[in-house]
Amino acid sequence: MARYTVRELLDKAYSDFLGDTKHQLWDDTTLLSFLNDGYVDMAQISKFTQKQTIYDFLVGNSTPYTLPQDLIEINFFIESGKDVKTPIDRVSPLNSNEQDKILLVGMDSFLFNAKEDTQAILTYWNEPDDLLITDTPELPKTYQMALVHYISYRAYKKDQSTTNLEASAMHYKEYMDKVHQLSDIAFKSLQQEPLHTDFQGF
Numbered sequence: 549m550a551r552y553t554v555r556e557l558l559d560k561a562y563s564d565f566l567g568d569t570k571h572q573l574w575d576d577t578t579l580l581s582f583l584n585d586g587y588v589d590m591a592q593i594s595k596f597t598q599k600q601t602i603y604d605f606l607v608g609n610s611t612p613y614t615l616p617q618d619l620i621e622i623n624f625f626i627e628s629g630k631d632v633k634t635p636i637d638r639v640s641p642l643n644s645n646e647q648d649k650i651l652l653v654g655m656d657s658f659l660f661n662a663k664e665d666t667q668a669i670l671t672y673w674n675e676p677d678d679l680l681i682t683d684t685p686e687l688p689k690t691y692q693m694a695l696v697h698y699i700s701y702r703a704y705k706k707d708q709s710t711t712n713l714e715a716s717a718m719h720y721k722e723y724m725d726k727v728h729q730l731s732d733i734a735f736k737s738l739q740q741e742p743l744h745t746d747f748q749g750f
Contacts, residue, residue: 551689554679557583557696565700565719576681579699584678586698586723587685592620594731595673597686602669605662612657616672622652623671687730694726 552560558579562568591597603613615622651659660668679685685692697719704716 549689551684551687552692553682553684554580554583555681557685557692558681558699560693561696561699561703565696566703574703579703580679580681582699582702583695585702586695587679588675589698590687590691590694590727590730591673591676593727595620596691596730596733597674597676598623598671599674600669600671602667603660605660605666605668607662607665609662610659612653612659614657615655616670616674618674618677620673620675623673625668625670691726691730694723694730697723697726 558576561579562571562574566574568574599616599618601616605613651661653659676686685695687695701716701719701723704712704719707713
């Protein structure tokens with residue numbers, strides 16, 4: 549089943565929920581901003597997008613390794629040629645003399661005291677890039693509709709009338725119901741090993 553493009557999702561918001569097919573109340577720039585906010589929010593809650601990147605770990609290296617800028621949360625490291633997931637410890641770099649442990653330094657870097665020169669693959673949940681009008685969100689079609697509800701939630705929330713606040717709350721509930729369903733699917737997908745490089749979610 550073909551997925552909706554961003555253009556189609558905006559049009560569904562205009563026609564199905566906002567009653568603004570002539571774009572008299574809203575414009576593409578505003579609704580696209582709402583959609584992208586919802587897309588990132590979905591990724592942060594449900595962790596439906598994953599990436600992998602490779603690090604070269606060198607013996608004796610004391611310089612922190614930089615984490616990806618689009619990282620939401622680390623999943624795990626796997627050393628090349630091994631099936632064992634490397635444990636991640638949130639400890640102070642002052643206690644970083646233990647070998648083969650990932651030691652997080654703040655939110656943007658980490659240390660690794662390697663026993664030998666090796667490569668490791670970091671699998672992490674990532675924050676998606678902003679979508680353009682011509683793009684297609686990397687979501688199953690069923691869950692793309694959550695973005696239409698998020699757009700409608702934000703649009704109605706800007707008008708503080710009682711009727712529109714009620715509509716905003718209704719669309720937010722529909723959005724969150726879909727996000728929680730997506731979270732369950734994303735969690736189950738993590739049980740399927742191995743994860744491949746450049747895995748981008750569903």
